[in-house]
Amino acid sequence: MTHPPAATNPAPKVRVVTLKIDDHDVGARETDSILEIAQANGIRIPSLCYLDGLSTWGACRLCMVEIEGFSKPVSACSTTATEGMKITTNSARLKRYRRMILELLFAERNHVCSVCVSNGHCELQDLAAECGMDHVRVPYRNATYTIDSSHDLFRVDHNRCVVCTRCVRVCDEIEGAHTWDVMGRGVNCQVITDLNQPWGDSQSCTSCGKCVQVCPTGALVKKGTAAGEMEKHDDFVPYLAQMRKRQ
């Protein structure tokens, strides 16, 4: 007995493109972002808001790269590859820009590493070391942000938030709760729970802790962790994202 052909739509054909990243010839699908292609080929591009398995946000601009023929750098996470692209990931200009971005992030809120629960396990701290940010040249803002400890298990310290929105995206796209969102503009932008209500009062939060695990800094932490104790594990995100796609 032969089965009739499946009535599902055939998978869309994706073209393969060839391009150069830092003088390395690489091949990729035309739907791949430059950051994904670089990672697949072992080429390191610093990034902060990007997380494999979540939608692309393109906010931090740390992954910016230069493309031949483009007058301005573009973010590697949100730019797809095209045939014949010639990409530079680590020029002197890009290094200068990345360092300045990190300096502005450190100056914007309180990132005192020595008393942070994520000290030694922080992506922002690691990026500062990687990008050679040995001091901040701009004035510190010394702005005060709130700390919300109302949740039974977790705490959010907005002083240490870089507004990467990983928590917003993982809560929406993986957990499906959409407890987190974003409020305000510019330096006043901050993540909120529900309609800017205390996290502990949230009706939508499932207390799954995914937001805590994907947070790159000490902004979202487990309660009861001392300085240096809070280790994050975000490797579950690509797996869960794949499972979601197959459903």
Add this chain to the structure above:
Amino acid sequence: MSEAHKITLATAWLDGCSGCHMSFLDLDQRLIELAEKVDVVYSPIVDTKELPPVVDVGILEGAVSTEEDLHKARMFRGRCQFLISLGDCAVSGNVPSMRNTFDLDDVLDRAFVENVQAQPGRPSESLPTLLRTVLPIHHVVQVDLFVQGCPPSADTIWQVLTELMAGNTPDPTQFTRFGA
């Protein structure tokens, strides 16, 4: 090496916990090797009271928090050929700078009135005037080298000093980081 060719070194402790000087002392037996090449002419760990007019290398630990700190930072910059900002307090303000988000009057009341049972009240003399804002050293004077860490390890300090003594400019980001 004769005494005449020794590098002169001065260190000072501004607003911080002195942990960076403790790390310096943690050089242990390497201090003897250092003493053969370096003459410590001014420091909390020696008895000299006056900073000499010309010093080869100056090391400042701690943030600029008071008028006295500001005076010392300027004096070091004026007299030291090469100035090192040592540790997170000096480089970023670190813990002392966490008072910047509060009103200075509230800070003083908290320290000298609210938390004091015997003779509460702000001191009127013998204490340096607090600056409104705690600043990293390079925000008040030019700094030649930044060594992060809270505190930087003895190995970090040793690498920095040995590189300098060899005539090289070290890159501390290769062996230390903020919060280390």
